[in-house]
Amino acid sequence: MAEGLKLEQRHGKSRVRVARVWRNAVSGKDLIVEWNVAISLVTDCLPAFTSGNNSSIVATDSMKNTVYVKAKECSEVVSVEEFAIILAKHFTSLYPQVATATITIVEKPWERLVLALQPHSHGFKAGSEKHTVELTLQKNGAVTLTSGIEGLAVLKTTQSGFEGFVRDKYTILPDTKERILATEVTTKWRYAFEWLSDIPPKPFCFNQRYQEVKEVLLETFFGAPQVGVYSPSVQNTLYLMAKAILNKFLDITAVHLRMPNLHFLPVNLSTKDNPSMVKFADDVYTPTDEPHGTIEATVTRSLSKL
Template structure:
């Protein structure tokens, strides 16, 4: 919130960060479903007296925010998406407290996945996966909505069908050009939905989970290409664009995609002494490195997007 105080512009917000909650649902057949969320809440509210007059009467305590997460999780009798829960929380704070004008709720979902035992899904057994599902809902008292979904830590690697040629060469360039290299990255995606109000979002509580899984499949399929022949990547930049374009082409209610794809290098290994070559590289022995690594990121949005 922006206010003028004694000739200054003053902006403030307050909230609760990293509220961890796990929720288990059980269906009639005895199968368990579970999620683990880390919830961050930020409220924009009319509580200026707390800062300038020692008057806390308009403050929503951050401990109350924490407890609200657990109460609202309990009230969700049916399994729902991380996006739907972030909207529910944000809607609560803007409707329940008259002084709260905007609520920003960001949630990171830990990737617990059902395990298979002897080829069958376990009724109540889970293992920790890799990439995380994120969501952020910004809800105003008017009902206006900004909703983003995300993926963190989607690790992808292919051992061939990648090259890098034709880049600028000068006196500082040592990198050889190649049509054959390993390509590895860890994708971070931020996906903006086109819904602008609470009344416009789909009522299916699983809708955004389905879209998240669909987006993840599109990103993975575009990166790798067909199972046998794959698809050639002339650069991380080119692959990133094709991945973002595929998402917007297939998900009509998504207005923009932002992708961050570090180039995690696998360096060819050749070892030789003065007289003998001990290891000759033949696209088979690499040195994996994490630092330094290339950073490539870009966003793609529809013309009407407000991103």
């Protein structure tokens, strides 16, 4: 409290971009990661706001430099989650006035280049979807850890429909059992860890879990390679994807999915000279991404929250 007023504050540094290369002398293969880091600290620095006394402020430039120093200190390969833990532990332990640290990181996907069926030793190409993490660590060790995927673009040319929805005077969309289903999946999942001490040391591998979650999402969306699986709506497919993750990974307590419906509209043509509609039989479409449907939901185990 200050002068009868309640003050809630935090400060930090955003868009700190850092790349780290690990060079393996045994395999001869380099590995690179590129991270976009954001740091947010809750600190006991009330005088900075009320009287201009900056003696308790951790400079945001120091936060930026810390990212580079800690990346350098990681002599072994670390996941984006592990790096977030390293940063959060640093800020909450080094500075007595820091009560809580929130670290958010987005990893840019760099994939090893394959030429003539051979993985290149130091060549990489840009991937698509991004690995994300948000970690909040309190000084007493309480933790929330949420990982995610951004921009997982998927499409299937059949085995999708949409019918039986509300019809009124504004409705022109016909029912259909045959349409393209395309979306760009953004998901985040919260781990069950409540305390820093709950997070298992290696060999628990966050990168492996990331790949496993992605595989479950894809398997549920597409179905078996030869037969697929029918989707009656984006809503139903989204729920089944989240449910599959919770059923397979007991250390995940909640899953949030956002799946915009990126429409592919069947092309039908008519002209003044030929007023009869020329109908294309589900083979020629106009791709659109604006406007698009927006569908999102959170599926949570009982007594859990995301």
